[in-house]
Amino acid sequence: MGHIVNQEREYRLLQQRLDQNITGAPYSPVFIRILQLLFSPAEAAIARKIPLRPVAIAALARKTGLEPEDLRQKLLIMAEKGLVFDFEYKGQCHVVLAPVVIGFFEFVYMRSRDNLDLRELAELFEEYMFRDDRFARDVFRETTQLGRTLVREEALGDYSEVLDWEKASQVITTAETVGISLCACRHKAGHLDKACAAPLRTCLTFGNSARILINKGMAEAATVGEAMQVLEQCKQAGLAQIADNVQHAVGFMCNCCGCCCGMFQAVRTFNIRTAIVTSNWAAQIDSSRCTGCGLCVKACPVEAITVDSASGAERPRAVCEPELCLGCGVCYTACKLGCISMASRDRRVMVPETTFDRMVTMAIERGKLSNFLFDDPSRLSHRALGRIAAVIEKSAPVKALMAVKPIRSAFLTAIAAGANIKR
Template structure:
């Protein structure tokens, strides 16, 4: 670190800390500018010492050398800005450092505000996320992702609808939620500060349960009723938006209503050809060629450009690339001639059961299991165990071992069980 000037040091250390997160935060001078706008030097010093797993403010106070009351106030300020998660558990205040996504990028733009230079941040985020593919490839590498597409239920054949599981239905996700929060779409809000937002509705981001409670408390979401959220869902479908939800089966945390032009996940697919950036539904569009008139409405409606027109014998015909199709059903709604149906995929899509399962799977795939399990750099035991785990998980024999699905499944189950016990201790 000797080559880093003092003014940069805390921000470089914070960037390195954020990069240990499962979704990463690769170095860029642009990213350092973002951090400087969001974190004061004192906040950066505190933030870089917050573990990736929940830690009590009391433990963090001992680690940083600050008085607990003073630290608590600083944590509250950072939480209000959306830079950390803070919550009460068993009578104690806890905190977690927010990743870039899904994290402080969304929390900055989920509401209107005048305490931050929103236009300048929008330009910097745009440059950091899309000037090259480093950030996108960090976030969306491998197979397990943060978000999954939901199929529009009305697009499913009547005979197959009974086969759709509850967690595949947007309606069930909403109707089973204990709390619903409604926020601005962070992606379209950011785009509005760049003068290039589309005409889609802006207040469309839904959060659920504990996450919604936290965002409502911090003023980042407003509480919505189940019926209001269902009305919004129908409005978003009519606007041609695709529903992308938390990639878990139980306790779904969020549902975005995404456009193909502003959404960061969809832009990763279209800009950098990261086709697995959004997990597909268990359905794919099928176009009946002899009914198609080549009007192009489905081409225009598809959020990921999976449909194109090909020259037929007498007229253009719409053709769908099933390997790119999200299985969202937006094209079904766009077609006015009944040419499109949603067919079940031959291979079922694997969706993690819980957030914990998803995080462990993502950590293993990205070679960051050691960061996830042993992420307290102040303890020698954690550093030693972390190094050992890092060597093991990145070795070629282990990667080959993990490629065998039955073994991988058993390994994940064992790791998850062990990690849960470790976390409880």
């Protein structure tokens, strides 16, 4: 009986560890069941001791009490399942615990596999993520998000102000390595018998992310030409392009439908309007030409367009809510009369330059900066500094200061410098 209690304790501690991630993992009996299906009790015991930032396996071995080679073999199995990331850095193998998203949820469903009950997991993930809003609000609270919208370049004409990182084609053609995987969201929906007819092999990864996934069999190596074909196929299928919310070294590009995508569901189901960062454009509809056919309404993945058929109007016409519009341009392609154009927003969207900038910004906004910087509970200095940082970041004056862009930028620079010091 004590053995069973100890096993349950390991999963509860692992849940608490995952909840320290920037995107969180709130407790639920359903989530504990997901962890039990994915992690063995021994794996859970190891996983909860892995820092949120990369750690050398040699250092982790000292922390767990396992021999380095024994630990490495166990971590390799976990990495194959998509539960941890492992990679070589300066001749040493490092590992980091995968969050729920973008993390082990995607890695479970980015390929077909027969060593897991994917239908049971799909039912559990669906219940955990969408039967109530706790998980979605943990992941998508505040304004800096994991994903940002890419506008369709063909909808902009000859816009000189569009930047390279805003172009899907540029993200693909400049990538050193490209990987193609199954769309995790549609694959999961397929196991629930409610996937749409959109293509399934549509998830694109780039650079280091692609290399790791290809190495673990979660993505197929692809050429730039093949990736561009996938992009064109997805545009024809009415899918929106959502990319890694960074300017440099973009790690992924999803091709998303409004019905299956978890990010879009957060917008549609729970009205979390900031779940996806918009592009710098919004749809503009020429009401003098619109006939109210409704094709753009069906195409919009976040239901930002409606048909106004109020009495007194000369004829029904489509109306776009600019605050909800993602600026993806899917409606532009759907409109057969050329009534829709993409207009530049009055205020440009702030996109972090690098993944580190994004993570620190998200940590500040979510009150988790101490978890991100000082996440090794075995060291007294980290515990002490973590408590201090937690007090500082939750204070009202600091929150107000972070809203001032120059101060925020200087703060991030200082944090980056401090975090890069070798311990």
